[in-house]
Amino acid sequence: MRVQRCLRPWAATLALLLLAAPPLIAQIVPEPAEGDVVLLGGRLFDGTAAEARDNPGLLVRNGSILYVGVDAAQARASGATVAEVDDGQTILPGFFDLHAHYAIDLFGEGRVDEYDVNPILFLANGVTSTFPGGEVDPEGMRTARLEIERGERPGPRMFSSGPYFGTARPGWRVQEMTPDSIRREVDLWVERGAKGFKAKGIQPDHLRALVDAAHRHGLSVTGHLDSGVRTTVNPRDAILMGIDRIEHFLGGDAISDERSAYASLEALDLSDQTTARQMQDIFDLYIGTGTFFDATSTAYGYYADHQALDPEVYEKWTDEQRFLTPFARATANEGVAERRPNGQFGRIYATKAHTLKAFYDAGGIDNITLGTDHPSWGEFLSPFSVHREMHAMVKAGLPNAAVLKIATLNGARAMGVSDRLGTVEAGKDADLVVVDGDPLVDITATRRAVLVMKAGHVYDPSELLRSAEGRMGPAGPDDAEWWRGNVRLGR
Numbered sequence: 001m002r003v004q005r006c007l008r009p010w011a012a013t014l015a016l017l018l019l020a021a022p023p024l025i026a027q028i029v030p031e032p033a034e035g036d037v038v039l040l041g042g043r044l045f046d047g048t049a050a051e052a053r054d055n056p057g058l059l060v061r062n063g064s065i066l067y068v069g070v071d072a073a074q075a076r077a078s079g080a081t082v083a084e085v086d087d088g089q090t091i092l093p094g095f096f097d098l099h100a101h102y103a104i105d106l107f108g109e110g111r112v113d114e115y116d117v118n119p120i121l122f123l124a125n126g127v128t129s130t131f132p133g134g135e136v137d138p139e140g141m142r143t144a145r146l147e148i149e150r151g152e153r154p155g156p157r158m159f160s161s162g163p164y165f166g167t168a169r170p171g172w173r174v175q176e177m178t179p180d181s182i183r184r185e186v187d188l189w190v191e192r193g194a195k196g197f198k199a200k201g202i203q204p205d206h207l208r209a210l211v212d213a214a215h216r217h218g219l220s221v222t223g224h225l226d227s228g229v230r231t232t233v234n235p236r237d238a239i240l241m242g243i244d245r246i247e248h249f250l251g252g253d254a255i256s257d258e259r260s261a262y263a264s265l266e267a268l269d270l271s272d273q274t275t276a277r278q279m280q281d282i283f284d285l286y287i288g289t290g291t292f293f294d295a296t297s298t299a300y301g302y303y304a305d306h307q308a309l310d311p312e313v314y315e316k317w318t319d320e321q322r323f324l325t326p327f328a329r330a331t332a333n334e335g336v337a338e339r340r341p342n343g344q345f346g347r348i349y350a351t352k353a354h355t356l357k358a359f360y361d362a363g364g365i366d367n368i369t370l371g372t373d374h375p376s377w378g379e380f381l382s383p384f385s386v387h388r389e390m391h392a393m394v395k396a397g398l399p400n401a402a403v404l405k406i407a408t409l410n411g412a413r414a415m416g417v418s419d420r421l422g423t424v425e426a427g428k429d430a431d432l433v434v435v436d437g438d439p440l441v442d443i444t445a446t447r448r449a450v451l452v453m454k455a456g457h458v459y460d461p462s463e464l465l466r467s468a469e470g471r472m473g474p475a476g477p478d479d480a481e482w483w484r485g486n487v488r489l490g491r
Helices: 009-020 073-078 120-122 139-148 179-191 204-216 233-242 261-266 272-290 297-303 326-338 343-359 382-395 400-406 409-414 443-447 461-468
Strands: 037-040 057-061 064-068 081-084 091-094 094-099 129-131 194-198 221-225 243-247 291-296 433-438 451-453 457-459
Touching: 037 073, 094 382, 094 409, 120 129, 120 382, 120 451, 120 461, 129 451, 179 204, 194 204, 204 221, 204 233, 233 243, 233 272, 261 343, 272 343, 291 409, 297 343, 297 382, 343 382, 382 400, 382 443, 400 409, 433 443, 451 461, 457 461
Parallel strands: 037 081, 094 129, 194 221, 221 243, 243 291
Antiparallel strands: 037 057, 057 064, 091 433, 433 451, 451 457
16 A cells, blocks of 8 residues: 655655554454344345355344454344345345335226235335336325335335426326426426426426426436437437436437337348447447436236247246226236237347347446336236246346346446445345345246345245235225226226
8 A cells, every 4th residue: 555655754655554453443343132023044145246155144224234254143133033044045234126116007097006916016026126217196105105115014115206307207298298397397396306307208408497496305216218210319319318228219310210219120120230339329429428228128028929039037926916806807818818919029129139138247236237118007006017027038148146236236326325225235225135046057046035134124925925915906896986097097
């Protein structure tokens, strides 16, 4: 270690002696006590490295990870609550879903946000933090968030997004919206607890105002954008405006402004030299500006013939429909039988795998986040989608460890909370999940949560799931109107 030259000769000598000497005061190691939670055994993937290690023992106190490295015998004799993790199980940071729709559309008559059962299911799946990615019922979602924060019901951290900004919002009138009115709305929703904002179907001047207003509050903006055709915004131009996160389409010159982003993406050919160069340009822009990208790959497969498209990813490893009421289940299955697969979205699913791998290979590991974007119609439920999205990333060619980082630390960084979430380290909030198996070898192990902890509170996933069975949706025709979004929300 180099000593600054401004030190006098005797001061430099003293400094070197102090650096070489052992610390005068030994580090004080906290002892487990009654009221603490200690996790012993198993393997720990803490999110700071690309591998797991034997769990040295985690001491949790008052909702935070107080210390890593606990004497097992001392912990067992201390009166603390001890969670014994089996040798074949792995401790991970809690998952982030940055496009976590709570929405459901059982009748094909408009989405509603379902905030009674979905929060339980997200938590049971190890998803301890969600960004809803645009709320169709922001008042109801706010009430649910406050109840979760007060401990009145179980659920993940909800980083509220408030209403959509753009034509995706019911009742959005382009001509009546001005940059000043958007700024006032941002101020209002920040007061109401929003932690970020979502643009969808937004025009350039409105997006600039949204980004500017959010940044004044230290909050981020994400966008479901298009190619730049007509009055839309290409992600490239949004990044230059300062947007923080992009969903679905990387954008750039490979996404032509002469047609929709969907049309460009399904025909994207990365083997073409011009296209490859254009994609490299947009990769460089993301990396250079620190902009995050959320591919939401599996969202497109749900609309396609998913069983033929990718049966491994869309495997039904559990009966998700058991959480619907019997009436809702019958209604949903009638709709599923009538659905016709979207061929374009099936082709986009395949293209997304290639572009995501290319972005990763170009150095984009720190820029990729995980979002599921699955507003359910009752066949698959949104909270289970995080496992499919991770599986799709691995099948696209990303290493398991990178995918786990994307699902944890990168999500925390994208939301600006990596100082307290995203890894399992002393001083961080105690959000974690224990899974049966090793997801560094088999990513589908994330499906098998055996313990979830949020803010130090321990949950049994199987108990959470049992508590939610048969509760989602109307009990019968008499209370079905609440579930028809076009009617209830006045669309």
